[in-house]
Amino acid sequence: MLLSAENLTCVRNNREILSDISIKLNSNQIISLYGPNGSGKTTLLKTLANILPYTKGAVLNPEREICFLGHSNCLKADLTVFENLLFWNGIYQGNQIEIAVSLLELKEIVDIPIIQLSAGQKRKVGLARLLISKSKLWLLDEPYASLDQHNFELFNKIMKTHLLENGGIIIATHSPIEFENVEVLNMSNFKVLNNYENDPFAGSF
Amino acid sequence: MISILKRDVLLSIRSGTGFGLSLSFFLLIIIFIPLAIGPENTKIQSIAPGVLWLGALLSCLLSLDRIFQLDFEDGSLEALLIAPIPLEGIVFAKALAHWLTTGLAITIIAPFIGFLYNFNQYTLFWIFISLLVGTPSLSFIGAFGASLTIGLKRGGLLLPVLIMPFFIPTLIFGSQTVLQAASGMQITTSFLFTAGISAFVITLMPFAAATAIKMTLK
Numbered sequence: 001m002l003l004s005a006e007n008l009t010c011v012r013n014n015r016e017i018l019s020d021i022s023i024k025l026n027s028n029q030i031i032s033l034y035g036p037n038g039s040g041k042t043t044l045l046k047t048l049a050n051i052l053p054y055t056k057g058a059v060l061n062p063e064r065e066i067c068f069l070g071h072s073n074c075l076k077a078d079l080t081v082f083e084n085l086l087f088w089n090g091i092y093q094g095n096q097i098e099i100a101v102s103l104l105e106l107k108e109i110v111d112i113p114i115i116q117l118s119a120g121q122k123r124k125v126g127l128a129r130l131l132i133s134k135s136k137l138w139l140l141d142e143p144y145a146s147l148d149q150h151n152f153e154l155f156n157k158i159m160k161t162h163l164l165e166n167g168g169i170i171i172a173t174h175s176p177i178e179f180e181n182v183e184v185l186n187m188s189n190f191k192v193l194n195n196y197e198n199d200p201f202a203g204s205f
Numbered sequence: 206m207i208s209i210l211k212r213d214v215l216l217s218i219r220s221g222t223g224f225g226l227s228l229s230f231f232l233l234i235i236i237f238i239p240l241a242i243g244p245e246n247t248k249i250q251s252i253a254p255g256v257l258w259l260g261a262l263l264s265c266l267l268s269l270d271r272i273f274q275l276d277f278e279d280g281s282l283e284a285l286l287i288a289p290i291p292l293e294g295i296v297f298a299k300a301l302a303h304w305l306t307t308g309l310a311i312t313i314i315a316p317f318i319g320f321l322y323n324f325n326q327y328t329l330f331w332i333f334i335s336l337l338v339g340t341p342s343l344s345f346i347g348a349f350g351a352s353l354t355i356g357l358k359r360g361g362l363l364l365p366v367l368i369m370p371f372f373i374p375t376l377i378f379g380s381q382t383v384l385q386a387a388s389g390m391q392i393t394t395s396f397l398f399t400a401g402i403s404a405f406v407i408t409l410m411p412f413a414a415a416t417a418i419k420m421t422l423k
Contacts, residue, residue: 051283053423065289072280076212078219083212090208091288129284 001026001062002137002168003048008057010040010047016055017043018190027136027166030159032177035187041172042070044187045139048170067135069143073126077115081106081125084114085132092133100131103158119146127155130162138162140171206290206298213302216275217268227264227307228314234260235318246323253322254383257332261311261340262372268307269347269368270354270361272299273418277355286422292415300348300411301341308340324387331386335399339379342403345410346371352414355421375402 003025010018018040025031033041046052048059049068075084085097101107104124114122123146130138138159144152156178159169163179171177218224238256239249276282285295315336316329324332350368357363381395 046283049287051286051422066287068284068287070280070283072278074279074281074284076216076275076279076281078216079212083215087208087212090211091285091290093289 001060002029003066003170004060005048006057006060008044008047008059009055010043010052011055012043012052016192018187019056019192021057021190023048023170023185025137025168025170027168028163029181029183030163030169030171030177030179031183031185033170033172033187034184039187039191041187042141045141045170045172046070049139061137065133065135066137066139067130067133068139068141069126069130070141071145073122074129075114075122075125078113080111080113081117082110084125085128088129088132092135094132094134096132096134100128103131103154104128105154120148120151123147124151127158131158136167138167138169138171140169140173142173143171144173144175206294209295209298210302210305213299214305217302217306224306224310227267228310230267231260231264231311231314232318234263236321239321249322250324250387253319253324254332254387255380257315257318257336257383258339258376258380261308261315261336262343262376264311265307265340265343265347266365268303269351270364272303272348272351273355274351282355282418283422286419292418293411296348296352296411296414296418300345300414303348304341304344308336308344312336312340328383328387331392331396332383335379335382335396338396338403339375339382339399342375342399342406343372345403345406346375349410349414349417352417352421355418375399378402 001024003023005021005023008018008021008023009016010021021044023031033044035041043052045068047054049066050059050061051068074088076087079087082097085100089095089097101110104127106124106128109117109121109125114125117125123143127143130140143155147155152175160179163169235256238252242248242252273282276285286292312333316333319329319332346368347364350364350371353367354364378395378398382392382399385392385395
């Protein structure tokens with residue numbers, strides 16, 4: 001098992017967003033979070049990644065190294081692609097830069113500063129962090145954003161390889177996922193609807 | 206940690222906001238003040254140690270808010286929070302990088318500027334040493350202040366107001382060291398205080414700042 005959460009209540013800015021979520025992820029498994037905008041997909045991913053706190057329940061995470069990829073790419077505009085990758089390589093103490101560059105087809109842009117890249121190219125460099133981190137558990141928040149069809153398929157291939165290597169993925173996306181055995185978690189089941197319990201002004205007006 | 210240090214130094218040199226900005230600001234203060242107060246040697250020499258230290262402190266302030274703000278904006282800070290290195294180490298490396306590009310640069314150039322003020326060699330030596338030992342505390346206190354103002358839209362103004370009081374001891378003892386060296390007095394007490402403050406702040410502030418960052422991001 002890579003990650004499990006039981007009866008989790010997620011909060012953001014002291015507001016309860018989601019309640020009673022239970023989720024279990026094994027290796028070779030991918031879970032897709034499904035729900036409209038504002039249904040708490042990002043909040044759940046950040047809670048599982050231990051970035052946001054939770055008030056109830058528990059997260060069990062025997063695989064301590066998690067790689068969370070959010071909306072932003074974590075890249076420095078003034079540095080080149082290679083310098084950015086070198087930085088994350090140092091943080092994760094890996095040696096995967098060349099593999100990441102060849103898998104994501106970044107070879108042609110490796111010496112170009114991030115500021116000169118298009119949104120899709122930046123996203124690809126952002127995705128490279130996943131490969132560099134060597135984490136078994138990937139938490140992905142809209143990873144396909146600004147990718148074209150070719151890169152969409154390229155990244156799907158990378159995710160499939162990751163799953164075959166005993167990795168696990170939790171992904172929040174609006175694009176259809178064409179994987180076998182993908183488990184879909186419908187976020188609207190967990191949404192906290194009337195959330196005025198903690199509001200001291202509730203009912204005063 | 207070394208990769209953070211390398212990246213921050215590289216960024217500050219390349220974007221031209223850390224290194225060049227604080228150095229030129231320091232030079233401007235130091236060169237313009239004698240022009241403003243007139244050419245009397247005794248008057249200038251009596252205020253020079255204070256001016257040098259004040260210049261160092263103000264130029265250090267200029268780039269403080271960038272220590273964490275940029276990483277917060279591009280999402281790196283969140284990724285670093287769950288990366289396999291302790292947040293305290295990250296804060297330490299970032300504060301050290303800030304010192305290398307501001308405090309250390311000023312320290313190296315200050316003795317040469319001291320020539321303009323007609324100081325003797327003994328005083329120039331103590332200008333160098335007191336800045337070398339004292340300016341790290343500015344960067345580390347500043348990193349703590351910067352960690353408190355992460356995510357605030359107009360944190361740039363709040364930050365100096367917030368941390369200026371904590372700079373006062375360093376400023377007093379640092380400039381006292383130079384002042385006493387210039388007048389040939391015993392400098393031990395004020396110098397040891399400067400060094401003590403730095404040692405205290407360097408050990409403590411990474412922990413305080415790491416806690417503040419965790420609280421802000423959550």
